């Protein structure tokens with residue numbers, strides 16, 4: 001997908017060197033945005049393989065979002081991608097679906113005079129005093145599709161100050177134009193190599209699922225990433241990027257044919273100090289493999305087929321990826 005390759009190029013050419021809490025340094029860019037037309041096929045990247053075990057992780061993560069679970073006990077049976085942020089009982093101190101499906105409502109004595117709040121018998125209030133934002137969006141799309149208030153918010157300001165990992169993709173808005181359903185995601189922090197490909201696929205899938213349930217065609221996925229970053233390594237390896245950023249930026253800026261990204265990668269490999277890998281043996285420095293990805297031509301997009309059942313009945317087998325043809329898989333280490 002062209003938008004993703006442009007994102008990599010934009011981050012590299014606009015980069016600031018930013019060490020951060022993980023100990024794996026980044027090259028970071030502020031406020032990246034793109035739009036993806038979902039009518040042109042499903043935007044699962046084709047410049048690296050995201051089928052097989054990666055597709056398995058992606059779909060189970062998506063079903064976990066929909067579930068509203070505050071823990072990852074079911075998800076852990078299928079993939080380990082969230083394990084590092086959970087405790088021994090599979091609990092997380094922030095979970096997307098928990099806020100999508102069960103956003104906390106203020107208790108009676110925190111409701112001030114003059115304010116309007118739904119009471120517990122309201123159709124989108126759950127019996128435990130929480131609010132189902134996703135159901136609100138689905139019902140409103142059916143009843144009042146031109147609403148401009150179709151917002152789902154996974155950010156709880158107080159929880160975010162103490163959580164180990166407050167939500168990265170923290171709010172999305174559905175918006176209808178004609179017979180098409182669009183979805184816009186705002187993400188505060190985006191790991192370009194690992195998180196973003198999953199996030200694009202998950203929210204595109206969400207758009208398909210909601211569109212099918214509410215009778216719309218899919219439209220556009222819009223994505224804003226506030227801190228879009230590329231992990232570039234620990235210690236001397238990370239620091240090398242800080243010291244040589246101008247040279248890297250000018251080499252990437254000078255690229256005018258895809259295969260030239262490989263020349264930048266070859267220069268880098270000769271110059272850069274040896275780097276570390278994560279416990280699974282995957283490199284913390286994502287730059288070389290992202291340059292390789294930029295040299296690959298995007299292939300035709302696959303399509304997606306979703307069983308026509310209510311959202312709460314969706315299972316792994318309800319979602320079928322068709323005609324997916326990709327380049328070889330690439331390894332990227334996870335910065336914890």
Ligand SMILES: Nc1nc(=O)c2c([nH]1)NC[C@@H]1CN(c3ccc(C(=O)N[C@@H](CCC(=O)O)C(=O)O)cc3)CN21
Nearest residue numbers: 053054057079080081082191194195196198334335336
């Ligand atoms: N640094 C970092 N990047 C992320 O993308 C990220 C986090 N942390 N923390 C929370 C979640 C977990 N997410 C993850 C974590 C790991 C993979 C990952 O390793 N993906 C591999 C496939 C691994 C597998 O399926 O087992 C990949 O090649 O895409 C992807 C998303 C996204 N998030």
Ligand SMILES: O=c1ccn([C@H]2C[C@H](O)[C@@H](COP(=O)(O)O)O2)c(=O)[nH]1
Nearest residue numbers: 165166168169189190191195196199
């Ligand atoms: O869905 C996700 C979840 C996480 N990420 C990335 C973005 C960052 O690299 C880390 C989170 O670290 P913070 O210090 O909290 O920003 O995880 C992602 O890209 N997508």
